[in-house]
Amino acid sequence: MSSTVLLTIAMLSVLGLLAAVILYFVAQKFKVVEDPRIDLVNEALPGANCGGCGYAGCRAFAEALVKSTSFEGLNCPVGGADTMGKVALILDRQPVAVEPEVAVVRCNGTPDNAARTSYYDGAMSCRIAHSLYGGTTGCHYGCLGCGDCVSACKFDAMYMNPVTELPVILDDQCVACGACVKACPRSIIELRKRNKKDRKIYVSCVNKDKGGPARKACKVACIGCGKCVKVCPYDAITMENNLAFIDSYKCKLCRKCVPECPTLAILEIGFPVKEQKPAEAAEATTD
Amino acid sequence: MNKILNVSPSPHISTPETTRRLMYGVVIALIPALAASIYYFGMGAIIVTLTSVVSCVAVEYLVQKFILKTRPSVSDGSAVVTGLLLAFNVPSNLPIWIIIIGAIISIGVAKMTFGGLGSNPFNPALVGRVFLLISFPVQMTSWPVPSGFRTGYLDAVTGATPLGVLSEGVKAGESVASLMEKVPTHMQLFYGYMGGSMGEIAAAALIIGGIYLLWKKIISWHIPVSILVSVALFTGILWLADPTKYADPGFHLLTGGIMLGAIFMATDYVTSPMTHKGMIIYGIGIGVITVLIRTWGAYPEGVSFAILIMNAFVPLLNMYIKPKRFGKEVKHG
Amino acid sequence: MDFILLIISAILVNNIVLAQFLGVCPFLGVSNKVSTAIGMSGAVTFVMVLATMVTYLIYTYVLIPLGIGFMQTIAYILVIASLVQMVEIILKKISQPLYQALGIFLPLITTNCAVLGVAILVIKKDYNLVEGIVYGAATAIGFGLALVILAGIREQLELVDVPSGMKGAPIALVTAGILALAFMGFAGLV
Amino acid sequence: MFKTFPKGGIHPPENKLTADKPIVILPVPPQVTVPVSQHIGAPATPVVEKGAAVLAGQVIAEAKGFVSTNIHSPVSGKVSKIDTVVDTTGYKQTAVIIDVEGDEWVTTVDRSTALEKEITLTREEIIERCRQCGLVGMGGATFPTHIKLTVPAGKSCDMVIINGAECEPYLTSDHRLMLEKGAEVLTGATIIMKALGVERAVVGIEANKPDAISHLTELAREFRGITVQPLKVKYPQGGEKQLIKACTGREVPSGGLPIDVGVVVQNVGTAFAVYEAVQKNKPLVERVVTVTGKSVANPGNFLVRIGTPVTALIEAAGGMPDDTGKVVNGGPMMGKALAITDVPVTKGTSGILLFPAAASRRAEVLPCIRCGKCSSACAMGLEPWLISVLSEKGMWEKAEKEKITDCMECGACAYTCPAKRPLLDYIRLGKSTVIRLARERVTK
């Protein structure tokens, strides 16, 4: 009996020692660098691997967070403040307040508003259509309707409305990852500050043509008349290349510009319904 | 004059050839062999074929409709081809429920799991066949003997395939010459007078189908020819080396699934290489593995396995054997 | 024992992954790219043979004479783990860039079922050292073959739309299943 | 014997409906729209003001930058405005719109039709004349001719190929030109030879134009160094690299240009324009356009002024058939579909093709069945099925490795695909993306 046990002990001790020595050297040579906090942070992240943070995936972002010294410029749009708060807790740091954003489609070229002049019959890809020609309407800036943005969205926050032939963003689902913004060859989608009750006021047009052609191509185009710029008390509206733009961080949702627009290109969404609300705005809200 | 014109990138014309036409071309090419099977095996052949085709199409439809929730595309005809070929690869007295399992495996597992037409790395009909062969070896190896048209189905008289006789015999130590007495003559083999899977027996009918496919440019010669030639060469060498142990090449070419496999199954676009060079390597691989299994393996017949094994190499062949690009590369800039 | 048969058996008939279920984790995990799969196969071959040799010697000339054959598992795992690390240390000592190139190319060769499994099987099957080495090398080649084939298929599957639920491990397993089905055709070759 | 390129190619129905329709001179329209960019390269800059009176042949926009060329007024009249218009490319660009008054030409232009065979200009003068006259390649690419005729330092040229393949179905403008202006074309070829300082020229013509082959063979006896090479009827026989391979056996390297193998290729239309520019001092202000289509009442070949609206051409051919579903600028394989017909003819317009509605829609797209027909059709030895998915999936690096940039966009692959995959759509997307990425890499 005892001999086996003794041999066993001797044997294992020798092996154990050997392993200890080898591994000691291993430990010397290989720095075991992985910070355990990376795992923790990684777990706190949503795991969507959407790339909205600008990194290759959640784990990569977790590493970046752990290695960083401050959270400046680092944000997970998917998890938002909640997640960043958790991460801050893990890393024992101050979270940086980042305003939540939401994506907005700045085109209202429904078949009613912008008459179709041709039918696109190529591969269903906005980028291909965009490189082929100006598009199915007289507007060479507006939505091509092939849904590249929709397929880019990993959060099921978009769909193509078959009636308007425009993409619709579901505010509840959208995490502002910006994938759609990158996907759109015409830069129609914009990430804007998310307001209370998802209220929005924005110029739903990206047409840079002069008033005449713009109007001719689409009934609700921005014609660059500049009335809204004048009326805005907060300097939130700028005009460039015949196109008005409302800065969502300056806009205070006073709604003064909305009735000014002769073409109804400025949409207000999420406000209690008032008098002369254009039908299409309502349409865009409900979905 | 405000016509709404269609706009699309070039080209603006397209060949009249379509996937559907190709698939139905294969169906047409299979008709002679089907006719031969019905002639030899009667009702059984009809029942097996119908069951197989209907269940393959049904499985594809149901999977697309209820599991994948995509638009069913059974009308492209590929499920019909798979169904036919699955039927061709089983004995004509196979119970209906086994055929249905085969269809589920072929279409459900080997095809739709990977994404449907065009995605599957392995030949669906063969996956179905091999699955059944291994799962139901008894039923899958009870070969009805050919006779004139017969209305009976499950009660058919069964016997061994010529390859079975050969393989058994050689293992039992009989000489090939004496075994050759027990099998049909080469001419009979050519016309299909032998036991075997429903559609594989009639070499003549299969060759007619093959010629049709070649004529319609549905397949190219590279795969069938390289398979047949490599089988002939390999068995020829063995035969010359020791004719008492190995059968002659003619026997090997006319028996088992070689013709069916070489003409109809190894040529499946989806699961075969894209380049001619790749096709030839693939064909030689199939030929060699077939003979390997036939002469030294446990199974008397190896075409199905050989094709599946070479299917597995197809991605590598596609990756490393590229068409000759136009123009040598120049360094510049 | 006929070496040819031993080799054919280990590569085709009793393929370590497809028939013996050893090394399935790296088979599923390192089969995304053909080039990595090839690299992995090469590295595994060396490690497997080296491990087989060392463990065989330890078992036959240390454990058995001492009458503590039951220590096999514990001794093997420690020896193999140290061996793998030692190879890495040596490579690193020899040339930093060489070691770095390997590191960037291959994942760490962890001790997995396959290496330990082969070491145990060599003893179980009563092979002598020569047979053990041949068996180890052939098994590793079989592993590499299966790995490279699967990697090829998976690279091709990247180009098609595999149903979302099947992506990743499930489709790799189903593919492996069909591959195993196909390899059953080799039954009886030995 | 008929020569051809070694690999790939297709043979779509030829449909050369207008092969025996002589060239008809189309009357000058009441208004022309002349875009300032009708060529590859930088747009020209307008040098006339609104309201200015212009003569036919007068420069109205000047070349800007190295790869660019002059634009001349094709008519006489008054500049009505300078505005942005949609042109045949489908995009908006600047154009000079001129109200036609009479048909007065600048005096330096010799408008007689007499054949002028004697070449008096020197090499440099020829090239300068081409530049002055705004010549561009008429074979489709509209690359400024004077640049092509200037052999870059370090390269040498020993041969000119005149591209008379006209392998696109339907189109016959080059065919008619060779028949009706054969001697001028060959003179143009001789001028090009002189400009390049080479002794040899080959006119490559597809075998489906036997009359042109025999006519030019006959004429060529009187021109030193020019031979006619009949070619097999196979699309894309007219593709530059394929044509060179067929005629000379030389293979232009991947990413290279014809000059890398000592060859310059010019279209027959270009040769004719060179003749007119050099011998008659006539700028490029008109061209031959085939107007065709199966339901077109009077398909034909027309000599039209640049800037003429396409609608006018369609009228001349009997008006737009009611069933028209698609209008293509160019041939069915490489032409560009027009969204609207109210666009002007430009230097690169070789044909207007009207498709009936039934033939104008693409068929349903099915999954690729890896039949390999596209690979067999590709004359560049590419694997269209592969590079198109790589592009569809955004795998740009792999697409680059698979030589997506070698694609000449001939469309043979998409034509031949039984699954009706929009192969070329995605390949184009991938090609442009890969080129962009490569450029960004270089600048970085």
Next chain:
Amino acid sequence: MNQVQNFTKGFIKENPILVMVLGACPTLATTSSMINGLGMGLATTFVLLGSNTVVSLMKNLIPDKVRIPAFIVVIATFVTIVDLVMNAYVPSLYESLGIFIPLIVVNCIVLGRAEAFASKNTVWSSVVDGAGMGLGFTTALGVLGAIREILGSGAIGGFKFISGDGILVFILAPGAFIALGYMIAIVKKINKA
């Protein structure tokens, strides 16, 4: 996380084989029948419980740099104990599990739990974790074994309910791969929903 969650997570949400695809070899190899699958699962559970307990007990005694060899020694000891005990008392099960008993030592679940959980948590949590993970693994093996046995031999737990054979492939290697593949896909779907 409370202990109930800690225990149940191993069954579906973090099931070692169905979600993390760890320990695929024993899963495939030993599930030709339900009993074998359960046997393997329980053997693994025992090792997991043992090693988790010991590791969490000694977590502060082991310097960081030798933790892996230390864990390995602990795990290998438990594996050898299981090996010896099974050989002595359940010889037929021992024989059908064969080489996969010693191979528990390299099963990533065991080392993974030691490393990721037990070395950082209290003994009690580690025991619960080990039990949960182990039983989750056991359940998965049992279910897979049952499926394969039902399909492959028309029996359950060795009790045949059809005469004749089942779909033989399912008790062979290919069936193991295919069945596991679909099982993982289904669990993925459940976890998503």
Next chain:
Amino acid sequence: MPQGETVTHEGIVLKAPGDGTADVEIIVAEACAGCQARSVCSPGKSDTKVITVKSGAALKPGDRVTVVMQLSQGFRALAIGYIIPFIVLIAAFALLSAAGAGEVVAALLSFVALGIYYTVIWLLRGRIEERFEFKIKE
């Protein structure tokens, strides 16, 4: 310029002494990307590696970069690190066995041969090292 396939890894710059090189810590995850259990795979844990790269760009510690290596270099490293030693091992063993050595002797001597091989490449390391070069993308 695309020249054959490359292997890429994400990494973080640790040190950039400013002499045109930088030490980059990479995470070897590429091959295990499909592995769902990265977080529990303990042997994988220590698998961050430090690579010295040549880089013209101005890098500072903390920069995220992508390290690129030619695939062929990877294969060459594989050959030197694993394949050739494998052949040496087998060949030595086979020769010694054929020469009549017992299995223990043969085995031990072939380990010695392996040691000699490693010594040789250690002596030749200068030449080997020229062949390995990592670059930074972007």
Next chain:
Amino acid sequence: MAKIQSSLKNMVLSLTLISVGASAALGFVYEMTKGPIELTALNKKLDAIKQVVPEFTNNPNDDMFMLPTGEGDSLEVYPARSGEEVVGYAVKSYTNNGFSGYISFMVGFLPDGTIYNISVLEHKETPGLGTKMVPEGTPEKPEFKDQFKGKHPADFPLKVRKDGGPVDAITAATISSRAFCEGVQRAYNTFEKGGLK
């Protein structure tokens, strides 16, 4: 308690400690299970022998001897005695020609050479096919191997019907059946040549 530092001393110490603990535990379990394991192995063999020969009183394992097969190797033979009288011999035979190669059997002969019973020890045949050679049948539902019981190889050629013998092969598993016959034949040959009859 604070975590121990990774110094060489600590590392060696802790590992050694763990090793000692582990090995002590192991050695203990080994000692405990040693007996049962040996017993199990023995019982397995005895069970197999019991199955194939009539009741006996001796320990055949102790009386085991080797007999040459005449093919260059030898088989183990276990004589079974009831008191002093030999009631049968269990011959451990094998074949390499199974569907999946090696199969080993225990073949029991009565002293006159009549087959008493056969049991399959080891095999890798296909479940559902080759495995059918394993089970013991009942008189109502005899299994494959029951047809050998009470037969004497001298007048019951060990050949399947396909090869002209009297043995009914397992359906679709002729190879296994044939291999089975071969294994039994080898046992018989050895038995006969050994002069035990």
